[in-house]
Amino acid sequence: MSNSIVDSLTRSADQLMNPVWYQGLVDSPLFLLTISLACFQLANVVYRRLGTFPLLHPTVFGAVLVALLLLQLDIPYQDYYQANELLMFWLGPATVALAVPLYQQLHLIRRMALPILVTVSSGAIFAAVSAVLIAYLLGASEVTMLSLAPKSVTTPIAISLADEIGGLSTLAAGVVALTAVVGISVAPFIFKWLNIKEPEIWGFCLGVTAHGMGTARAFEMNTTAGAFSSLAMCLTGGLSAVLIPIAVSMLV
Template structure:
């Protein structure tokens, strides 16, 4: 017991605490995810956030102290998003044939996602900066933060909305697609990547390679289209 206390005291005062907590939590949650057959409700991202949040509250650890170590994992988010392009590369010839249709679908889906989020924010009387932070919720978190900063939103809040959106899509997509009668894996993957970015694309890739490939291209298209068009649209609206 004394050894454990000494280890805790050491870890809690160094960046190793955040890094160790993140890795151990994810490994345990991932093992549980495998044990239940990769069920959507056992999404590792969701439960990792819950567990780490509880640990920080129980130990009264400030978030900056935790992030001092967790940032070493955070920097891998970019390469992880890029890695989603591998299934896409394997189907590059098929993608070329459908290029125009995919761009139009991504533009329509992304526009609907952003417009509905803004409309909901306005309907509930949210402050302007919160509404602007909601707009890029269907874009992967790092890009959503950059867009929010450009359009007058709050980057940290945009990241929270993006993560919540991704989790919601990963958890509910299968039941929603089944209810709507969508059986084509390409359609499922593209829709999930369009609305739920990296978290949704990762879930699609777990379920089916074709779904993962189309989720990856939807994710990439959303990043490009949102980064180019969303700031322009908000500037035009602002006059």
């Protein structure tokens, strides 16, 4: 008798501790997309309240919040990623849309043609060489170094580049995202230190290093910075796609 009471008590306690009624909701794209928007907006509020402190940029701080929630709710990242394909789909048309500010800023871009071409060619080479060299000094394996080479290249190009030169495309994708997160977090400090206020230079340098996320960040400054960053992202991606395989075939 007393045993069955204990049993039923344990059972209801179990149900309280491991409630399954909401599992269907938690696994649904609806909930996983809601997480993205909620974390981003929460991060946005914190970011604005604290006077747009660069290390708390919503893409960065929002990602921390998402990661904490996923770990807390025991949701595999893969499920979250798949549910958010719906959100990431819009990266395509948004990228096409960059043609508009690019066209609108054409007069400024023409005037800065020389600084643009020199900065992007030296910057693309510098980004790849510095990453590989630092990794080498820190004792990285060859595969790691090859996956690091396209770190400043926009993700879709970086993945196919890494594959081609013998790196790991999944590692390259992570390295590319990490580069962008570091880039948008520290760029405002570095540019302030170098006394760079011109939106053209601000945006372009951010685009050369931090590709897509850098471009999103540059548009938060103004359209000119955004247009220069878009241009930098395209030129760096295109140039690296040609240069990196050549450099690797000469060295390896």
